[in-house]
Amino acid sequence: MPEINQEIMKGTTTVGLVFDEGIVLATEKRATMGTLIASKTAKKVYQIADRIGMTTAGGVGDAQSLARLMQVECSLYKVRHGKPISVGAAATLLSNYLQQNRYYPYYVQLLVGGVDRNGPSVYSVDAMGGASKETDIVSTGSGSPMAYGVLEDRYHADMNEPEAVDLATRSLKAAMRRDSASGENISIVVITRDKYEEKAVQVTQMKPELTS
Numbered sequence: 001m002p003e004i005n006q007e008i009m010k011g012t013t014t015v016g017l018v019f020d021e022g023i024v025l026a027t028e029k030r031a032t033m034g035t036l037i038a039s040k041t042a043k044k045v046y047q048i049a050d051r052i053g054m055t056t057a058g059g060v061g062d063a064q065s066l067a068r069l070m071q072v073e074c075s076l077y078k079v080r081h082g083k084p085i086s087v088g089a090a091a092t093l094l095s096n097y098l099q100q101n102r103y104y105p106y107y108v109q110l111l112v113g114g115v116d117r118n119g120p121s122v123y124s125v126d127a128m129g130g131a132s133k134e135t136d137i138v139s140t141g142s143g144s145p146m147a148y149g150v151l152e153d154r155y156h157a158d159m160n161e162p163e164a165v166d167l168a169t170r171s172l173k174a175a176m177r178r179d180s181a182s183g184e185n186i187s188i189v190v191i192t193r194d195k196y197e198e199k200a201v202q203v204t205q206m207k208p209e210l211t212s
Contacts, residue, residue: 011181013143014044014055015171016111016122017155018136019164022192023113023120025053026168028143028176030183031060040184047196049074052090052114053189057141058127059107066106070094086116091123091131099129109140114191143175143182150174161190169201176203 014027031042046054046067054070056063073093077085085093091112098106105127112131113122124138125131137155139147150171159167165188176182186201 012044012057012141013147013172013175013179013182014057014111014140015147015151015168016055016113016124016134016138017151017159017164017168018120018122018134019159019161021120021161022115022190023053023122024161024164024168024188024190025055025111025113025122026172026186026188027055028172028182029185029187030181032181035180037183043187045187045189045198046071047189048112049078049085049090049114051084051116051191051193051196052087052112053191053196054094055111055113055140057109062106062108063110066094066097066108066110069097084116086118087112087114087121087123088116088118088133090114091125091133095125095129095131097129098125098127102128111138111140115193120191139171141175141179141182143172143179146175146178147171161192165190165199173203 011032016025025045027044029042031039044056048054048070074085108127110125122134122138123131124134137151154167169186172186185203188199190197
């Protein structure tokens with residue numbers, strides 16, 4: 001089996017957290033190729049169903065291909081069964097597809113989160129097809145240790161939407177300060193029973209001071 005390049009898989013920061021009525025999925029927008037900043041407006045959060053989103057870390061081509069696949073499969077599920085796919089079923093479908101391709105793996109680490117008849121939930125899915133349900137917070141990518149430092153310190157189970165959005169933003173800003181593969185601006189998606197809402201957060205760049 002080919003060895004997976006961990007640098008390819010982890011050059012970003014994504015965050016998922018559960019609040020009292022829904023899910024927040026958040027990412028920064030920098031895409032890198034080694035030491036080169038290849039894009040400052042990279043899309044890393046995709047809507048794959050009416051109330052389900054997916055964040056991506058890893059190879060851009062692999063991530064985009066999987067996002068298109070999941071959008072089609074979730075739509076087909078709704079047509080065939082007459083009801084929306086659940087978050088758990090979407091995560092299982094994605095993990096099965098990745099496991100079937102483990103000998104020619106997709107270089108990705110993904111979060112699948114949303115709201116269904118069972119309430120809000122978020123899953124972490126790795127390149128080998130492992131899917132883990134996270135009960136509160138999760139982060140992936142090279143900036144995740146810094147993000148976890150903020151998430152673990154400030155998260156509490158009964159957070160409301162504004163608090164959850166603020167915490168996701170704070171955790172990404174912490175990662176962006178110390179991880180060179182994470183940067184630019186922030187993309188946030190809020191999912192509840194009533195909406196799938198995308199928010200953009202502009203991050204002010206600090207200018208160096210001139211000294212004599």
